[in-house]
Amino acid sequence: TQFYGVDKKPGFDVYIGGMQDNGTWRSFANPGPSNGWIFSVGGDGFDVAWHADGQKIVASSQFNGIVRTTNGGISWASATTGLGDTGQAGGGQFITSIASTDDDPDLLFTIGQSGVWRSTDFAASWQAATIESDKWGASGSGKVRISLADPDVVWAGYRMDSQGRLQVSTDRGLTFTAVNNPPGVSGRFSGLATHPADPQTAYVLFSQFGLPKIYRTTDLGQTWEDLSGFENATDGQSTNGFPDVAVYDLLVMPDNPNVLWAGTEIGLFVSYDNGASWTFEDSFPAVSIWQMRVVDDEIVMATHGRGVWTVDLAAVPTAVEPVAEAAVPVRFALGVNYPNPFNPSTTISFDLPRPETVRLTVYDVAGRRVATLAEGTYPAGTHRVTWEAGGLASGVYLYRLEAGDFVQTRKMMLVK
Structure with missing residues (x-):
């Protein structure tokens, strides 16, 4: 049940996800808490993507071991034609990151030691994008994401420090340029997210102790602001309720962008005021959340230890109900x-x-x-x-x- 990545078959309550040490698994329709899943492919399971046609799926394992099916998972084949960074010795990233978009279902991206790789035929073939190679700084496992607001905008990278920088494309991933580093933290980042309506807005997530955890840009990486309350803290503690723990993903609610969900190593934290303050969501298990995505007006979440969770967007609170301080409570x-x-x-x-x-x-x-x-x-x-x-x-x-x-x-x- 230690999922790194998850996706949903468009139009159906069928899911697929990659699990640590246990490969990629696909569910039957309407799976239960402890049944209804079938093994698909082996290896360490990571990111997955389900095509809009419902038949093609891409799955990944360690060191850019990418496979795909064109018949709904009945059979799988290697999908690394043209991909230069594969295998441990060949520059593949251990935790394979794959980016997909509903706006162009055939468009995929992954990354490796030498740079960004682009596919326009859903992993049937790959081509290298042009990057600022002297600012790439590949180390360990990186992230790549296509903007939810505009598929022309793509973000990719491993770190933000003197050794490497996050890079962004505005031409659908043909060329990438390095963005500025944020002021209050440096090193490898642990997550990357985009905004559902503003293509110039992105979020970079960090996990270093005592340092900012969430940086947001609204100008394609020229400037950054800390949303986690650590940048100006005098005692090493957040000033707005965010915990000093690892952060893996962030989701901006498409119907109300002021509501942010942050997936951390200890559970879900929610902001109802666009990142000004945060609270722990105790109705969700206190477990690592590695990925969150919206498919068919449903939030699908991959947790590292408690399986896959879903919730309808319509059921997500959009604000904290005000409390009348002067009112006498009606119950204990x-x-x-x-x-x-x-x-x-x-x-x-x-x-x-x-x-x-x-x-x-x-x-x-x-x-x-x-x-x-x-x-x-x-x-x-x-x-x-x-x-x-x-x-x-x-x-x-x-x-x-x-x-x-x-x-x-x-x-x-x-x-x-």
């Missing part, structure tokens, strides 16, 4: 702590519809009480307490509210 409730994950402090709220004797305690996963945050009689209303956990180890903690006969427990995560 224990709120979700914010931020979560946190380091070293987090705020917990609880609602009381009437005055009540309250006890709010924190336990570790072994059941040991580590803190008592509130104890005594509290008036009706919404109450907030802050927990400082600087002296404790990273991990999952449970917080429990007892208010009269009401008892509720929630989880939170301390990440240092």
Whole structure:
């Protein structure tokens, strides 16, 4: 269930994905949580792409081992004709990255040691694009993405530092030029994403500890802004709720571009204000999210440990409902702590519809009480307490509210 990449058959609830050490697997229609999948091809499974005709599929394995089928997965054949960077010794990237687009289903891109490779016949053949080779800096595994807003714009690269730079094409991948590096971070990036409506906007994702995690450009890479709150932090902690963890993908909601989803190594983080602030989405498992894409008005997500998840776009919240501070709650409730994950402090709220004797305690996963945050009689209303956990180890903690006969427990995560 450790998926790196995933795609959906257009018009059908059928999925395909690449898994670490376990090849590429394809589902039957409407698969369940633990059944309905069939093995397709071997190797380490990575990016996949399903053609609009429903019959052609491209799958990848380590070191640019690209294969394709033209009969819906009944048979597969190598798809590396003309591709110069293949194999470990031949310049292939270990985690093979493939870019596809709904606007031109035959157009694909991949990358390797020598540069960017372009196919206009859905991997039947490949041609080398023209890049600024002295600024390429191939190292490890890179990323390539076609703009969701305009297939003429393509982004590709491995790193953003003195050894290499992200490159962009505005002629459908024929030629690439290097963009400027962001000011607050350097090194290899871990993700690359584009905007559904603005072809000049892109997002580069990083995973270095204590440094910015999400940079956005709105001018084809001339300038960059940090959306993760680390660039101007004075204590190494984000100023807007984003965690200090690896980030692998970002999705801008097509119906409301102010809503951003960030796939991290500890789960899903959501911004409802175009990246100004972030919250942990605790309705989704706390698991690494490697890829998110929209197909047929459905978000399809590849997780590294919990399989493939989907949700209809229409079901995605587009804003946080405002809370009337002066209103008296109508029921007892224990709120979700914010931020979560946190380091070293987090705020917990609880609602009381009437005055009540309250006890709010924190336990570790072994059941040991580590803190008592509130104890005594509290008036009706919404109450907030802050927990400082600087002296404790990273991990999952449970917080429990007892208010009269009401008892509720929630989880939170301390990440240092």
